[in-house]
Each structure stands twice: as C-alpha cells, then as structure tokens.
Amino acid sequence: MLAGLIGVLERLPLVGEWNNSTIMVRAFVALELPGEIRERLMGVQEKLRGCSALLTIVDPALIHITLKFLGEVEEKDLPKVSAALRSIPFTPFAATVGTVTVNNPKRPHTVWCTVSDGGEGKKLFQQVEGVLAPLGFERESRGFTPHATLARVKAPDPSLFTVIRALDGITYGDCMFRGMKLKKSTLTPRGPVYEDLLETIW
DSSP states (O other): OHHHHHHHHHHSOOTTOGGGOOOEEEEEEEEEOOHHHHHHHHHHHHHHHTSSSEEEEOOGGGOEEEEEEEEEEEGGGHHHHHHHHHTOOOOOEEEEEEEEEESOSSSOOEEEEEEEOTTHHHHHHHHHHHHHGGGTOOOOSSOOOOEEEEEEEEEOOHHHHHHHHHTTTOOOEEEEEOEEEEEEEEEETTEEEEEEEEEEEO
C-alpha cells in the first residue's frame, strides 16, 4: 500500500502544471501619485462618504493613474512586456491633480480627479500602445483621459453631485512624473492588492 502511495506521489505534477495550466497575472501600466497628493485626495473621499450615493471608496494608498490595463497576462510573457516598456524614450513631465468629477453625469460609474499635464500623458499612453500592440495587446478604442479614480458608484444619488459641486475649482497638488510602473493586481475579498513588477525611470 505504501509503495502504491509513493507511486501516486511520484506522478503528481508540480505546482502550475495541473492540466498543463498557464500561470496568469492581472496587470496594468500606471503612473504613481506622490503620497502627499494621495493624502489630500483622502480628504475628498471622506467628503464623498457623507453623500447618500452607494460608493466603493478606493484605498487611498492605491490611487494611481492607469495608462493601460493589460488584463490577464501569461507570466512567461511579462519579461517581453517589461522590455517593451523600457524601450520607450520619454522625459519627466509636470502635472496638476485637480477637478473632482464623474465619468458620465447621466450614468456615473466612477468618481475621479482630473489630471492636467499639457498632453504629455496622452503622448506616453500612445507610446505604450505602440510598443505593446506587437505583443498582441489590443489598442484602446476610447481616447485617453488622465485621471485618478477615487470611488466607484454602485447606486447614484443627487447628493453626490452636491458634494462634487462643493469641490469645484479645488486642486490637490503639482507633481513630476519621472517614470511609470508595470503593476500586478491580485483580487481579494478585501479589495485588490498591488505589486510592482517593473519601474522605468526616465
């Protein structure tokens, strides 16, 4: 019996080899906001909590600007993605984190903070698209609007727009973007957990 059990164990596949499965990683390319700006945006989130809309507030430590969401990527392809991102020639650029608004006033799904950068973010986005398309990543069908998501709207309420109007004209800081990151997102019952896979410095 013991010999039979040993034989079964010897035939067990290694981790990641079950049914020839492929290890997948949920990944995205992002610009990281400075901690002091995220702290100011946390104050905005506290005001949003006071409205009657049903919101899912983003963890302040995770607030960022998404350049491109890659979705599920085979782990073995991540070195190619990293090399492509490293190949992008770019220079640091300034940005101002400002107006709080929603993605669509008629059907709001997200509350976000706009980012003014003189169009540099869009140029970077286009280059990211350009180097990743040959690797099989589809180009975005929508235009790029740099923003930092603060909350997701599950059920809107007029009081949400009252809070947003009260924040009109307020900005939350200037910063310099000196690089971008390839990040891994692991979904958990308590929310996503992010991990840096690559940081490029210009």
